[in-house]
Amino acid sequence: MTSNEKAGWRALPFGGVVLEAGSSLKYKTGDWRAFRPLVDKEKCVNCLLCWIYCPDSSIVRREKWVEVNYDYCKGCGICAHECPKEAIRMVEEQK
Amino acid sequence: MTIVGLTGDEAVAYAVKQSRVDLVAAYPITPQTIMVERFSKYVADGEVHAGYVCVESEHSALSACIGASLTGARVFTATASQGLALMHEMLYIASGLRCPIVMGVANRALSAPINIHGDHSDMMGSRDSGWIQIYAENAQESYDWTLLAFKVAEDKDIQLPVSVNLDGFIISHCMEGVDVLEDEAVDRFLQTRKPLFTIDPGEAVTVGALCFTDYYFEFKRQQVEALRSARGVLDRVCREYRGVSGRNYDVLEAFGMEDAEAAIICLGSTAGTAREVARKLRAQGEKVGVVKLWLYRPFPTEEVSAVLRKVKAIAVFDRAISFGAPYSALCSDVASALHTVKESPKIFNVIYGLGGRDIKPSDIELVFSEALETAKTGVVKEKTMFLGVRE
Numbered sequence: 056m057t058s059n060e061k062a063g064w065r066a067l068p069f070g071g072v073v074l075e076a077g078s079s080l081k082y083k084t085g086d087w088r089a090f091r092p093l094v095d096k097e098k099c100v101n102c103l104l105c106w107i108y109c110p111d112s113s114i115v116r117r118e119k120w121v122e123v124n125y126d127y128c129k130g131c132g133i134c135a136h137e138c139p140k141e142a143i144r145m146v147e148e149q150k
Numbered sequence: 151m152t153i154v155g156l157t158g159d160e161a162v163a164y165a166v167k168q169s170r171v172d173l174v175a176a177y178p179i180t181p182q183t184i185m186v187e188r189f190s191k192y193v194a195d196g197e198v199h200a201g202y203v204c205v206e207s208e209h210s211a212l213s214a215c216i217g218a219s220l221t222g223a224r225v226f227t228a229t230a231s232q233g234l235a236l237m238h239e240m241l242y243i244a245s246g247l248r249c250p251i252v253m254g255v256a257n258r259a260l261s262a263p264i265n266i267h268g269d270h271s272d273m274m275g276s277r278d279s280g281w282i283q284i285y286a287e288n289a290q291e292s293y294d295w296t297l298l299a300f301k302v303a304e305d306k307d308i309q310l311p312v313s314v315n316l317d318g319f320i321i322s323h324c325m326e327g328v329d330v331l332e333d334e335a336v337d338r339f340l341q342t343r344k345p346l347f348t349i350d351p352g353e354a355v356t357v358g359a360l361c362f363t364d365y366y367f368e369f370k371r372q373q374v375e376a377l378r379s380a381r382g383v384l385d386r387v388c389r390e391y392r393g394v395s396g397r398n399y400d401v402l403e404a405f406g407m408e409d410a411e412a413a414i415i416c417l418g419s420t421a422g423t424a425r426e427v428a429r430k431l432r433a434q435g436e437k438v439g440v441v442k443l444w445l446y447r448p449f450p451t452e453e454v455s456a457v458l459r460k461v462k463a464i465a466v467f468d469r470a471i472s473f474g475a476p477y478s479a480l481c482s483d484v485a486s487a488l489h490t491v492k493e494s495p496k497i498f499n500v501i502y503g504l505g506g507r508d509i510k511p512s513d514i515e516l517v518f519s520e521a522l523e524t525a526k527t528g529v530v531k532e533k534t535m536f537l538g539v540r541e
Contacts, residue, residue, distance in 0.1 A: 064368035064375075070248035070309070071369045072347060073356035 084111075088130030090145040096120045098142035105134035105143060156328045158321035159184035161289040162228070162254045162314065164328075165296035167192050168336040169252075172223035173201040175214035179233040180266050181318040182256040186228055208233035212240035212251075219249035220357055222345035224300065227251065230318060231258035234272040238279070244311045245280030245373060247357055250303035250343070251311040252296065253281075256322035257418070257469075259505045267506020268318030270417065274470035274479045280373050282312040282380050283447040285417040289326040292316045294397060295444070297331075297340060298387055304343050305383045310376055315446075317419040319506065331395060339394045377448045384445065401450035403442045404457050406432055410439030412521035413458060415484060416467035417443055420502075420509055424467075427514040438518050443480070454487040462525035463496045465517045465535075469503045477534070498530050502537040513537055 068074050099120035106114040106121060113128035114121050123134075135143040156164060163185050166174070174193075176186035193202045201218070205211045208229050215225045229237060234255060244251055255273055259265040273283060282302060286292040292314060299312040316322055331339075347355050361369060381401070388399040405425045407413065414424045421442035428438045441457055443450070458464055466485075468478035477485060481499035488494040500517055503509045517537065524530055 061364060062368075064371040067365070067368050067372070069346060069372065070246070071357070071359060071361055071365070073359050076354035076356070078356070 083126045085124075085126045085128055088125075088128060088148055090130040090132060091125070091148050092123050092128065092130065092132065092134050092143050093146050094121055094123060095142045095144070098140045100140055100142075102139065104137050104139065108133050108137045152330050152332070153327045154330050155325050156289055156293070156330075157184065157323050157325050158286070158289040158292045158316045159254075159256060159323065160188050161293035161328045162296050162316070163188035163192070164330060165293045166226045166252075166254075167198050168331065168333055169224065169226075169297060169300050169340055170198070170337075170342075171200050171226045173203065173215070173218040173225045175203045175205050175211040175218070175225070175227045177205050177208050177211045177229070177233065179208065179230050181258060181268070181322040182228045182230040182233070182254060184322070185254045185256070189226075208236045209240060212237045212244060212253075215251045215253075216240065216244050216247060216249050219244075219251050220247065220347075220349070222343065222348040224304070224343045225251050226253070228254035228256070230256045231260055231266075231272045234276060235260060238276060241276055241279035241281060241311075243358075246369070248309040248373075248376070249311055250300075250309050252299045252303055253311065253313045254292075254296065255313045255315045256318045257315050258318040265505040266318075268320055268322075268469075269504050269506065270315070270469040271471070271504075273313060273315050274468075274472070277447060277479060280310065280377065281447065282308075282310055282377065282445075283315065284312065284444055285315045285446055286321065286444075287419055287421050287442060288321055289316075289324070289328050291444075292321060293328050293330065294391070294395065294399065297336060298384075298391055298399060301340055301387045301390075302380060302384055305387075306344070306346065307379050308376055308383055309346065310373075310380065315418065320419045329395075329397075335394050339391065381445075381448055381450065399444065401443070401445040401453050402457065403444065404439065405441075406437075406439035407441060407457050407461075409437050410461050411437040411525045412463045412465075412518060413439040413441060413461045414465045414467060414514070414517060414521070415441040415443065415454070415458065415480070417446060417469070417480065420467060420469070423509060423511055424514050427511050427518065431515070431518055436518070436522060438522065446480075449483050449487070451487045454484060455491060458484070458488060458495060459491045461495050462528070463498075463521045465498055465500050465521045467500045467502060471501055471504070496524050496528060496530050498524065498532060499534045500537050501534060507538055509538070
């Protein structure tokens, strides 16, 4: 989103008040990420250590492997570090 | 008309009582203590129905006020000196969250060395905090401005905190006859606060949310506008108060400025001494004047420029030092207000009264003679004069 699409100071709610309850769900924090975890489905044994260690609950469980929710993953790399099968590698984001 | 003998602190407490506040958060510090102490008596005697929270520090006092204010309550607290310094973080949060809190500040010096007496170092150190800042000259003005402060703070376009400043001890502890309004008159002037948001699970809102590079700047811009708007609202509120009290308030008060060639501009109780000296000098034919600024933030740039532009020399009195700055706070602002004026008056800064050092009529006379000399010669001998300090 470019700054032109965001509301100006006159239109914004007063004093930074957020008028809609629970709106933090709409705030995607994934764009803070500098490195993106990539899961190798072949190597993944679905042990779920990454799922346990992920501080942001961004590991998504599938039947036979895991996936990453990139809307919220901030790229800390803990999953890659903890993975016993080296099935997750961190790749620099290209923007 | 009811004249009551009150100290400045008591006058503020009386105004707070009549303002029917919902909550006072209290932490004592000299010379403010009597404000909250007197109010606690009102609570204990059942004269007011307000929450009275004894907190563990000034930081907590203002934090409690912020929370209460956000629920829609009318709140008050008071502080001075180190207490205001400890509140510093919360000052910005109060203005940023647009809480119309009113705070009495009995101005006092900052340590070190330890000193409990009056100067303006405390509030001047917080002058950029986004608060509306008012300086009273005496107990009467402290009373009146406290009532005015709530009305300005709570205006729907403003919603900003206000500090009512009174010189520590000189005003806070000196008893004067104060003309107080009847409770009914205050009720007519100051209705129940109408908050823009209240705490209501049915209409939940979030306050104090995270704002990054993409929104923070816009909210600061809103505050700029709110503070600017306070100027017009203050006019309207002062007019209304004139109708209720018969007393005239404005952003500043001028004495002898219609023909003055040399003028003093100052804040607070010093204005009374300066006017007295000016009256004497004018009787001797000297064209001198005094400008007392009631409203310090938002700074009334146009009015200051208009009242001072025709004089030849101005002595700007600062009861605080901006260490390392070209001028101290008030003088910087006055110089800024006049910098676009063609052939603007000569200005010099007078630092005085630090740590409660007495400012005597003879001191003011000395400054006037300096200013008159500058008006005649057009030469500023000393850009900053330290009045009454031993060499």
